[in-house]
Amino acid sequence: MARTRKTLEVDTRHIYKPEITQCPHCGAPLGAQRHYQWRKTVQHLDQVVYIASQGKTCGNPQCRHHGQVYSAAAAQMETLPGCTYGLDVIVQVGWWREPEHLNRQQIHGRLQARRVQLSEREVDHLYPHYQVLRACAERLDTQRLETLVGERGGLIISLDGLAPEGATEQLWVVREVQSEVVLVVGWLARVNHETLAALLQPVVDLKLPILATLSAKEGCVQKALTTVWPDVPHQWCQAHYLGNALKPLYARDSALKTELRQQIRAAVRDSLGEVLSDSVESVFSPSVGGRAGGI
Numbered sequence: 001m002a003r004t005r006k007t008l009e010v011d012t013r014h015i016y017k018p019e020i021t022q023c024p025h026c027g028a029p030l031g032a033q034r035h036y037q038w039r040k041t042v043q044h045l046d047q048v049v050y051i052a053s054q055g056k057t058c059g060n061p062q063c064r065h066h067g068q069v070y071s072a073a074a075a076q077m078e079t080l081p082g083c084t085y086g087l088d089v090i091v092q093v094g095w096w097r098e099p100e101h102l103n104r105q106q107i108h109g110r111l112q113a114r115r116v117q118l119s120e121r122e123v124d125h126l127y128p129h130y131q132v133l134r135a136c137a138e139r140l141d142t143q144r145l146e147t148l149v150g151e152r153g154g155l156i157i158s159l160d161g162l163a164p165e166g167a168t169e170q171l172w173v174v175r176e177v178q179s180e181v182v183l184v185v186g187w188l189a190r191v192n193h194e195t196l197a198a199l200l201q202p203v204v205d206l207k208l209p210i211l212a213t214l215s216a217k218e219g220c221v222q223k224a225l226t227t228v229w230p231d232v233p234h235q236w237c238q239a240h241y242l243g244n245a246l247k248p249l250y251a252r253d254s255a256l257k258t259e260l261r262q263q264i265r266a267a268v269r270d271s272l273g274e275v276l277s278d279s280v281e282s283v284f285s286p287s288v289g290g291r292a293g294g295i
């Protein structure tokens, strides 16, 4: 059945809070803001999620950075600003469009097969999102980051990756969490602490102070971050992003199981009906000899 965006049913609701719980400057516990920084409904390849990002601030009036808002890195990895499709959808479209050379119609068909609600025309809007994401790797806005350091005392860096379905490489994203700026993006054929450290190198070369690093709980990711910035505190993020790569496979597997079950049911419905009616007859008809012949 064709569905419109108005019929989106939310599968999960997630309120993200900053991974950092203490002010990186004075050590005071951060307090949650009463309002959300942003909230929206996002379509992923496998589900529709209502996401809200709740910021936290340092409540210590003596702190030089009192009142400055800290955000959740994990929320920023769900989607891109101005977009209501998940980053997994955007990157998947990029993979299908570029290395696989699928056209708009084919990509639309594949997304529809995963129950992503969008028109063919909207596929054309998703690809530029991917291109913008990739373009970030080519222009590191040093001046903006220096200004940010002046205001916030340093950068908070997150590192996270995504493995699109059918892809032989993973897309890794380095982000400055306070400003939500994507710093570096790269496809990696091999993911280990060395290739990840190489990806981080342009950020290291900025020689700007780093307040903290954030990543999913992957050994090589933490090793890359602590190798590059050994003295910077590291904090785990919610490991939702790489995990997303597995969800479409799981969802497809579940869909196949449902389809298979329906096919089997349809195929055996008539004979099952006959068997059932025979069984009923055999139980209730003394002429068949009661249950002696039952299984």
Ligand SMILES: [Zn+2]
Residues within 6 Å of the ligand: 023, 024, 025, 026, 027, 028, 058, 059, 060, 063, 064, 065, 066
């Ligand atoms: Zn503080």
